[in-house]
Amino acid sequence: MKDGTSMHRPSFSLSALVCFFIATAIWLISSLNERYTYHIALPLILESRTGYAWTEPPPAYLELQLEASGWNLIRISLLRPVIHFSSAELSDQSVLDTHVFMRHIQTQLPGAAVVENANPAFIPLQTEAMMEKKVPVLLALEVPDGYQLSSEYFQLRPDSITITGPAAEVSTITSCGTENLVIPASEGIHEGKAPLVYRKDLQYSAIVIAYKVELLPIDTAQ
Numbered sequence: 001m002k003d004g005t006s007m008h009r010p011s012f013s014l015s016a017l018v019c020f021f022i023a024t025a026i027w028l029i030s031s032l033n034e035r036y037t038y039h040i041a042l043p044l045i046l047e048s049r050t051g052y053a054w055t056e057p058p059p060a061y062l063e064l065q066l067e068a069s070g071w072n073l074i075r076i077s078l079l080r081p082v083i084h085f086s087s088a089e090l091s092d093q094s095v096l097d098t099h100v101f102m103r104h105i106q107t108q109l110p111g112a113a114v115v116e117n118a119n120p121a122f123i124p125l126q127t128e129a130m131m132e133k134k135v136p137v138l139l140a141l142e143v144p145d146g147y148q149l150s151s152e153y154f155q156l157r158p159d160s161i162t163i164t165g166p167a168a169e170v171s172t173i174t175s176c177g178t179e180n181l182v183i184p185a186s187e188g189i190h191e192g193k194a195p196l197v198y199r200k201d202l203q204y205s206a207i208v209i210a211y212k213v214e215l216l217p218i219d220t221a222q
Contacts, residue, residue, distance in 0.1 A: 037116070038066050038073045042080060046096070047087040052127040053166065062098065064105070065117035072111035081108055096123040131167040136160045137209055138177040139194060144185035150214035153189070157210045165202035178209065189214050 041061040048054055062083050066073065083105055090096060098105070098118035106115045137156055143149060163170055178194035191212040198204050 068113035153214035
């Protein structure tokens, strides 16, 4: 009878394991309730005024030194909130002093995190006027000797593109050419795609165009 009863009693090792897990959980909860100093880089967005762009692109991340509970630091690390400044908040300022805006940064973090430091401390805020301009596409095509392009069959898709960028730069652009193309010396229709020669500091509505041209022998055309 005693032997049968002893089979239902938890073993010492199982009891010890349960106690260990309980102690670990208590220690973990207690540790996460403590406050710590932590460094983290969070995404940063600075809005410019409508029709304007930053002369010098702002940093993509803001490095923060935070003081918060372990629970809250875990939330911030997982959620990675975006630090955002509207154009209204940045109006009439040539430099963003992040230390002046500590409170603003802090309100965008979940929980009771305290921002102790931010880097970079100063971010330039110079802007320049932007504009859009539609310009024609020019196909740079080497026509083989003895041939000419048909004036009745010449297609570019698109035949014009929109360029966006600083007004001082875009206003001087009158056209956009393609990279130099060489087509075979054979009569008939030739088609393909041609990459545009573009500047990386400007935005283009397309960077590749499709062309379709007809090549005729010079003697035939005459």
